[in-house]
Amino acid sequence: MQMSHRISGFKCSPIRRLSPYAVAAANKGIKVHFLNIGQPDIKTPPEALAAIRNFSKPNIPYGPSEGLLELREGVVEYYKKQNIDINVDDVLITTGGSEALQFAFMTLCDPFDEIIIPEPYYTNVTSFARTAMVNLVPITSRIEDSFSLPPIEEFEKRITRKTGAILLCSPNNPTGYIYTREEMKSILNLCKKNDIFLIVDEVYREFCYEDDFFSVLNYKDYEDRIVCIDSFSKRYSMCGSRIGAVVTKNEDFKANMLKLSQARLCPPDIEQIAAIAALKTSEDYLINVKEEYKKRRDFLSDGLKKIDGIFSSKPKGAFYLVAELPVDDAEKFAIFLLEEFSYNKETVMIAPAEDFYVTPKIGKKQARIAYVLNTEDLSKALVCLEKGLEAYTKKYL
Amino acid sequence: MQMSHRISGFKCSPIRRLSPYAVAAANKGIKVHFLNIGQPDIKTPPEALAAIRNFSKPNIPYGPSEGLLELREGVVEYYKKQNIDINVDDVLITTGGSEALQFAFMTLCDPFDEIIIPEPYYTNVTSFARTAMVNLVPITSRIEDSFSLPPIEEFEKRITRKTGAILLCSPNNPTGYIYTREEMKSILNLCKKNDIFLIVDEVYREFCYEDDFFSVLNYKDYEDRIVCIDSFSKRYSMCGSRIGAVVTKNEDFKANMLKLSQARLCPPDIEQIAAIAALKTSEDYLINVKEEYKKRRDFLSDGLKKIDGIFSSKPKGAFYLVAELPVDDAEKFAIFLLEEFSYNKETVMIAPAEDFYVTPKIGKKQARIAYVLNTEDLSKALVCLEKGLEAYTKKYL
Secondary structure, three states, X not given: OOOOHHHHOOOOOHHHHOHHHHHHHHHOOOEEEEXXXXXXXXXXXXXXXXXXXXXXXXXXXXXXXXXXXXXHHHHHHHXXXXXXXXXXXXXXXXXXXXXXXXXXXXXXXXXXXXXXXXXXXXXXXXXXXXXXXXXXXXXXXXXXXXXXXXXXXXXXXXXXXXXEEEEEEOOOOOOOOOOOHHHHHHHXXXXXXXXXXXXXXXXXXXXXXXXXXXXXXXXXXXXXXXXXXXXXXOOOOOHHHOOEEEEEOOHHHHHXXXXXXXXXXXOOHHHHHHHHHHOOOOHHHHHHHHHHXXXXXXXXXXXXXXXXXXXXXXXXXXXXXXXXXOOOOHHHHHHHHHHOOOEOOEEEEOEEOHHHOOOOOOOOOEEXXXXXXXXXXXXXXXXXXXXXXXXXXXXXX | OOXXXXXXXXXXXXXXXXXXXXXXXXXXXXXXXXXXXXXXXXXXXXXHHXXXXXXXXXXXXXXXXXXXXHHHHHXXXXXXXXXXXXXXXXXXXXXXXXXXXXXXXXXXXXOOOEEEEXXXXXXXXXXXXXXXXXXXXXXXXXXXXXXXXXXXXXXXXXXXXXXXXXXXXXXXXXXXXXXXXXXXXXXXXXXXXXXXXEEEEOOOOOOEOOOOOOOHHHOHXXXXXXXXXXXXXXXXXXXXXXXXXXXXXXXXXXXXXXXXXXXXXXXXXXXXXXXXXXXXXXXXXXXXXXXXXXXXXXXHHHHHHOOOOOEEOOOOEOOEEEEEOOOOOHHHHHHHHHHOOOEOOEEEEOEEOHHHOOOOOOOOXXXXXXXXXXXXXXXXHHHHHHHHHHHHHHHHO
């Protein structure tokens, strides 16, 4: 009996693929510092945790497919504080940012349609494209340019009758780059000229370490072609709650996406109640979280600079960076770190970046490094990385 | 800008399509008895509610993509009590039975592949098929035969190179029929002969009012081609928690479905914790729930018999039945009940059954009626139905 080609034809994500090696290392008594995954150690807002503990319904009923009204109203308020004017009708709650991206793909694209995306990009986008049978058309952004937006002509060249949308992620996972207003404007003009949608994944919006973030939703003149992806996961350290949202002013999009929402009935109820409360936390919460991540970014960035042969640009946002390593193959090195190496009974896990690209071989020497650990652990992880590189070089290079 | 054909080409579900009429009725001060939707009023097990209130993690982290180990172990225990022997590896937790069905379709079928299904069937299956671009191939089961399995030759005739699976739902939503052992055996033999999968949606397993339920997982000789869909929603009155599961022994299926699970990261965390606790509730809980639904079934079934011109068979399980009404068009009648009719400031909402069929026009006079209300409300709903039929007949027939 055959499995579908669309699923059997793709590999597990690199992060998941390497996890058996991490388990084996832990079983040998080695402490693994996880720089490979965006699992924050920051506390969820106490208001959200209290809302969970105060759950008082007699049962857990289906909610509205578009999400609880109180949550959608909360999202509107959240945007209003950022001077973005949206209505409750413009917000559709999803089961995580993951579902928001999937729904956007399904709503806009038929099989063999295309989505243009700068690479490297969030690796699960490959899976969403495969399930929707959508082809990702990559444009390489370069580490030498800090992963800034590739020339607009490169996008233009790739637009065809089959193009369903351009997809950007800003602040970017995995690069930490934040697209400038000029870059956003040029992409939006291109979308307007060619009458296509722009999907922007802004789930890391609150983690900008240089300037205030300027959401794509500010560009009112283009609002009819903008689909913004949002999520509570990282912002409030509630990744496991799986609450995200699509924000758009496009009526056709909303009406069609709602059918997908209705088919899966509703997002999880208790988690939405937690999200409603998270939005009511004090402004200090996000300020403090941002400060903490900024400290970690600076610490990691400075630490990497001191390691011979590693090249990385300083990320402006999110909590990842992509580093070029002085190795032949970052995946081989990542496995080496888990399987053959330890220093003081510790090692470090990184995410090889090759799968963050569609184009083969690019990124073979690159890895994504997350700075979700506190600086004390980051410090130990950096030591492991440096010693690991030395040991790997000695053995294999 | 165009929306995808796969989504724009299908209608909202009849239940959701009629809901504006129900809202309008409520706004006029009319109490609507909802017989259209499976939203139980039964209490969730106190253990589950207590687990939510005792949530004590400092944040809400990503869990494993396949679901929390403790929950998968709990599911294994649950099956063990029913003398079904499965391992933790055979259980993949999903975000509701909805996701379980979607994942099964995606894992087994490429675009334009086919799934054979007896109609009427759970209407959201249409949406899952559309998003996966899978064609549903219906075989009509007849109200005169209590919606029993259509002749096996009808299935055999429809098997082609494109057939990905046969999908059954037992106990059935919307008909309440439970397939007999002979029926299941004949379908399994057919699947074996043609080397295809059998997907069985058993989410209503605990609601069987005549005999003990006999799960498809009991057929060990066929286990490699069986995919069982399960859910906590109805069983423990926690529909809004969105926790379901796929149970299968097929290794290829598991490996491929896991990629889909990984892409969406994990099922909701707190809701899984609630599900773990729900599984630990006393055996009395499910016995009492079943007794309550049985009482409601008998009440509804007897009540319908007393209304002139309504024909329905007595359902054996789940909490729905399909009734043939003495009207020209069940959807028109359903709208009439909400828009033009009330009795003592009350009315009733039913789900027209036409959309539960692929084949056009069949089921035009049928409606799905859910018995999730207590008998007092059911009694009032039956009065509204009877008076509504009289008024509709007078006006339109």
